[in-house]
Amino acid sequence: MDYDKYAHEPFAVTVDLAVLTIAEGALHALLVERGQEPYAGHWALPGGFVHPDESAETAARRELAEETGLSDLSGLHLEQLRTYSEPDRDPRMRVVSVAFAALLPDPPEPHGGSDAAEARWVPYDKAGPLAFDHDRILADAHERVGAKLEYTCLATAFCPPEFTLGELQQVYETVWGTVLDRPNFRRKVLATPGFVEAVPGAARLTGGRGKPAALYRAGPAATLHPPLLRPSPEGRPA
Amino acid sequence: MDYDKYAHEPFAVTVDLAVLTIAEGALHALLVERGQEPYAGHWALPGGFVHPDESAETAARRELAEETGLSDLSGLHLEQLRTYSEPDRDPRMRVVSVAFAALLPDPPEPHGGSDAAEARWVPYDKAGPLAFDHDRILADAHERVGAKLEYTCLATAFCPPEFTLGELQQVYETVWGTVLDRPNFRRKVLATPGFVEAVPGAARLTGGRGKPAALYRAGPAATLHPPLLRPSPEGRPA
């Protein structure tokens, strides 16, 4: 392969982040208002160019911090989604974008950052037409996260370090858009080894309206065996 | 975002393909012997530069045809794996590579192609140290395919248009490295709607040593509900 022959090609590499969280019982995405052309004034996913000395993962974390001013990225779950490389996806030049799905518990307040006029959490359904192909990236992220809830412990990434089973169930219900039976959900989660583990001596007392719930932490397992399948929308046999 | 500021950055975008097939009851990967530096003479995954006017998917198909001389790419299943972007993954320049997992039934004979001195099917275990980070890409592809066999109909991508349940079972056994109970596997596959459908009036007669097996085609389903979980290596509860 002749490298130098291609070294002058006008390829730019960017990252785009579909950052999801759960607020007020609804799925929210983190969007920024673009300050520059193209699509100035439109809403878009946070993202930006990968620098010459960093990986896409590093660039994703940096851009997220820069554009949205989020300070606490400790609980951030970051995961490659896929790479979008259609030649015409950016009207100005050839841009290949590595997209990420990111999950965050307890959404912190974003501040508009360097390249973005403003950053805001927007309910997933109301994340209107976005710039570039970001609508599709966001939809792909939602689909991927929904699928991974079935067979991985990903749901805990939406939760703070200590959480109740009710909160965990809300994650599933919110992302899937379904209602789950509480006792059955509880039985299933507790029967899956390594999914969650009880916090030694605590129960959330004040705040909630009902009986205080026990607190749990994410367990050591990464995958769910057996999986927690989402209910069949219609005549699916399982 | 100031596009022009980055337009000169020496980013090259390539594709790499982990092409898998099953031959003689073993998992094989398609490798090429590199003709140029770096890593001249080493074995590597097929791949190459993305052209300015094509997507990564298009480039993947083109490179596969060019480098390995495979003519029949009709049954090829191509799927993005992930993008590898560590700054030092190529010793000569900054290369971001979009990796693909590809599945092919009935491995055709490859011919060395344009950039590759030679192309060959190599048993997965004997795919020694490869150039760049291709060992990792190949391992990631294997892991991904193994996982997707559990909850998607991907296994049929390893099979010709018409196949027996024995062949389908061999796909699972080969990729997972396990042995499955034949009657149970059969029951499970036939009980999953849309996974396979019987070919109207046929049964493979000659060739095999035992009772002739019925022929099946891939069904319309894309995902498996419920999933076909691989047996627990040890004390996993399911």
Added chain:
DNA sequence: ATGACTAATAGTCACTACGACTATAAAGGG
């Protein structure tokens, strides 16, 4: 307090899925 309301947790029951089997059928090879 006291009773309504809410949410967490415990438990039941029937049905289905699945792992581990045994048995039979239909080919080929000595």
Added chain:
DNA sequence: CCCTTTATAGTCGTAGTGACTATTAGTCAT
């Protein structure tokens, strides 16, 4: 013809799951 091989049929006990009912332990309004 028997023996081997592979496909297919069927059985049985158990674990997992959906749809429930019941109890417990808090808050809130009166």
